[in-house]
Amino acid sequence: MMLDDLARGLATTLKMMFEKPVTIQYPEEKRRVRTRFKGRHHLQRYENGLEKCIGCSLCAAACPADAIFVEAAENTDEERYSPGERYARVYEINMLRCIFCGYCQDACPTEAIVLGDNYELSFTDRRQAIYTKEMLLDPVPPGGQPTPQRTPSGVYTRSVPVMKDPSD
Ligand code: SF4
Numbered sequence: 001m002m003l004d005d006l007a008r009g010l011a012t013t014l015k016m017m018f019e020k021p022v023t024i025q026y027p028e029e030k031r032r033v034r035t036r037f038k039g040r041h042h043l044q045r046y047e048n049g050l051e052k053c054i055g056c057s058l059c060a061a062a063c064p065a066d067a068i069f070v071e072a073a074e075n076t077d078e079e080r081y082s083p084g085e086r087y088a089r090v091y092e093i094n095m096l097r098c099i100f101c102g103y104c105q106d107a108c109p110t111e112a113i114v115l116g117d118n119y120e121l122s123f124t125d126r127r128q129a130i131y132t133k134e135m136l137l138d139p140v141p142p143g144g145q146p147t148p149q150r151t152p153s154g155v156y157t158r159s160v161p162v163m164k165d166p167s168d
């Protein structure tokens with residue numbers, strides 16, 4: 001009986017030697033994530049470089065893990081960060097609390113906060129787990145200007161852009 005088991009085990013080992021390996025050699029080789037995957041957040045900008053975040057804190061209110069902290073401040077035309085009245089002076093996400101549910105993304109009225117496909121989050125200290133606005137904000141797109149910007153008066157009066165297709 002023991003020899004039977006041994007032979008069966010060896011046969012299985014021999015069979016698997018000729019099968020295509022399923023192991024991914026991470027980190028050299030990376031598996032593509034699914035389209036609905038929710039990874040590290042980032043804060044988006046408009047094409048002209050203005051920040052999409054208007055500091056409304058709806059994401060913080062929607063977060064079930066109380067992981068987001070937002071402190072808003074007033075925009076002026078001399079020092080403008082985002083369209084409309086206010087911008088996020090402080091924006092932080094505690095990645096140790098986050099459960100990557102995506103509720104913040106769903107709640108955001110300007111599509112500022114989005115969860116991307118980066119899952120390589122590691123830190124060795126609790127303080128490093130607090131991702132600041134500087135860490136989360138996208139780089140200025142080509143042709144755009146960094147924030148704060150000096151903008152003409154009466155142009156950026158709306159905090160939430162007009163949607164071309166409200167059912168979108
Ligand atoms: S993904 Fe969920 S838990 Fe994480 S910050 Fe957003 S709302 Fe909070």
Ligand code: SF4
Pocket residue numbers: 052053054055056057058059060070088107108109110111112113
């Ligand atoms: S990310 Fe969106 S929901 Fe959160 S404060 Fe900014 S604009 Fe408001």
